[in-house]
Amino acid sequence: MTRATSHLLFILLLVVGVAAAGAHDDAAVRRTLEEFAGFPASDDGEGPSAAFRVDAEGLQRQIDELASFSDSPAPSVTRVLYSDKDVQARRYIKGIMNQLGLAVREDAVGNIFGRWEGSEAELGAVGTGSHVDAIPFSGKYDGVVGVLGALEAISLLKRSGFQPKRSLEVIMFTSEEPTRFGISCLGSRLMAGIEELTQSLRNVVDNQNVSFLDAAESAGYKMDPEDLRSVFLNKDSYSAFVELHIEQGPILEKEGIPIGIVTAIAAPASITVEFEGNGGHAGAVLMPARNDAGLAAAELALAVEKHVLESGSIDTVGTVGILQLHPGAINSIPSKSHLEIDVRDIDEKRRNDVIEKVRRSATEISKNRGVVLSEFKIINQDPPALSGKSVVDAMEFAAKQLNLEYKKMISRAYHDSLFMARVSPMGMIFIPCYKGYSHKPKEYASPEDMSNGVKVLALTMAKLSLD
Ligand SMILES: [Zn+2]
Numbered sequence: 001m002t003r004a005t006s007h008l009l010f011i012l013l014l015v016v017g018v019a020a021a022g023a024h025d026d027a028a029v030r031r032t033l034e035e036f037a038g039f040p041a042s043d044d045g046e047g048p049s050a051a052f053r054v055d056a057e058g059l060q061r062q063i064d065e066l067a068s069f070s071d072s073p074a075p076s077v078t079r080v081l082y083s084d085k086d087v088q089a090r091r092y093i094k095g096i097m098n099q100l101g102l103a104v105r106e107d108a109v110g111n112i113f114g115r116w117e118g119s120e121a122e123l124g125a126v127g128t129g130s131h132v133d134a135i136p137f138s139g140k141y142d143g144v145v146g147v148l149g150a151l152e153a154i155s156l157l158k159r160s161g162f163q164p165k166r167s168l169e170v171i172m173f174t175s176e177e178p179t180r181f182g183i184s185c186l187g188s189r190l191m192a193g194i195e196e197l198t199q200s201l202r203n204v205v206d207n208q209n210v211s212f213l214d215a216a217e218s219a220g221y222k223m224d225p226e227d228l229r230s231v232f233l234n235k236d237s238y239s240a241f242v243e244l245h246i247e248q249g250p251i252l253e254k255e256g257i258p259i260g261i262v263t264a265i266a267a268p269a270s271i272t273v274e275f276e277g278n279g280g281h282a283g284a285v286l287m288p289a290r291n292d293a294g295l296a297a298a299e300l301a302l303a304v305e306k307h308v309l310e311s312g313s314i315d316t317v318g319t320v321g322i323l324q325l326h327p328g329a330i331n332s333i334p335s336k337s338h339l340e341i342d343v344r345d346i347d348e349k350r351r352n353d354v355i356e357k358v359r360r361s362a363t364e365i366s367k368n369r370g371v372v373l374s375e376f377k378i379i380n381q382d383p384p385a386l387s388g389k390s391v392v393d394a395m396e397f398a399a400k401q402l403n404l405e406y407k408k409m410i411s412r413a414y415h416d417s418l419f420m421a422r423v424s425p426m427g428m429i430f431i432p433c434y435k436g437y438s439h440k441p442k443e444y445a446s447p448e449d450m451s452n453g454v455k456v457l458a459l460t461m462a463k464l465s466l467d
Contacts, residue, residue: 142245246433341358
């Protein structure tokens with residue numbers, strides 16, 4: 001028996017609350033395992049040490065199958081909220097939940113829940129899960145690893161004979177990506193009970209002018225606008241929530257560390273800004289007579305960078321991802337400019353200070369350049385989230401028991417966990433992804449890294465289930 005295997009057996013004993021006195025005695029371990037697991041324990045590849053092995057091939061097969069529900073050709077994946085492919089993917093996930101014997105339900109907007117009832121089902125459940133929607137021409141691992149991987153973690157615990165005390169629940173969140181209606185983390189945001197969202201969902205339309213409510217109905221979720229509030233979660237629905245996700249950054253791969261334990265999620269704020277000037281002919285209007293809306297935008301873009309750097313923290317980031325000029329001709333002075341600015345930090349006040357400075361700069365620039373600041377609109381300004389201590393402790397415990405090196409880190413991308421943090425202690429497990437690629441067809445996580453993530457998730461949930 002290898003050292004890793006005996007560690008595993010040890011934790012298995014621990015999570016079922018069996019006295020671990022004999023943990024270093026292989027024979028005693030086997031006997032105890034037989035008692036609780038109900039299958040013969042042996043080292044011939046058939047015993048519990050074999051049982052606590054992730055079905056990496058099966059998981060990869062499911063990921064590949066799910067990726068085939070796509071509106072763009074492989075290897076890219078495009079799966080937009082309430083499209084036919086999204087509906088097919090939902091059916092696929094519910095099918096696996098049913099196969100695992102989970103109790104499956106859906107809420108009004110199509111968040112899907114698969115519950116493994118614990119022996120004390122009245123207690124708050126331990127939740128896990130992620131999303132399977134995919135932005136146009138992206139990859140097959142973002143979100144998916146946290147749904148199919150979570151289902152494999154449940155299967156793994158079932159195979160090992162584990163009995164949960166608190167119920168374990170896998171959630172497939174509706175529309176983490178903002179692709180169709182411009183609202184990110186739609187499902188989890190609503191679950192967090194954000195009242196204003198019920199208003200926006202009544203009115204919002206996609207770029208084909210299809211309303212959210214009509215789109216939902218076409219996917220089988222016919223609802224009265226009043227039903228939106230039924231998605232809100234009670235504060236005691238979950239005792240903990242933990243999401244498995246690819247890192248979407250290069251750190252773990254570069255450092256050769258298999259597991260990232262997320263201690264905080266930086267939250268984005270997005271702002272749109274518009275300047276208007278007089279425009280004019282690029283040859284005829286002399287420099288002193290100009291009020292160039294394009295230069296005002298350029299100056300503001302540099303101001304964003306300056307204010308972000310002034311924060312003094314490496315965790316503050318700001319991006320001008322969109323800068324459009326009107327009319328967009330080489331011989332025409334821009335009469336209008338449009339910027340979209342993303343600012344993130346794990347410190348809410350520091351981030352909001354940056355936004356305030358950007359606002360002051362925009363006003364100042366408009367005065368100095370004689371242009372009109374026709375819009376300065378904060379689209380969203382979400383608070384960041386800190387992971388719950390109980391969840392971080394459980395994740396560390398699991399990684400240690402599995403002998404897996406880990407690194408505590410910050411998630412600079414947002415996830416459904418950002419909103420689950422409002423209703424439950426939250427944590428995230430990151431696994432490495434190839435070159436940090438994400439949101440593109442080359443996105444890749446190795447079967448070994450996924451297996452490690454699934455095992456850490458399984459043990460974390462097992463531990464939290466018994467708390
Ligand atoms: Zn994701």
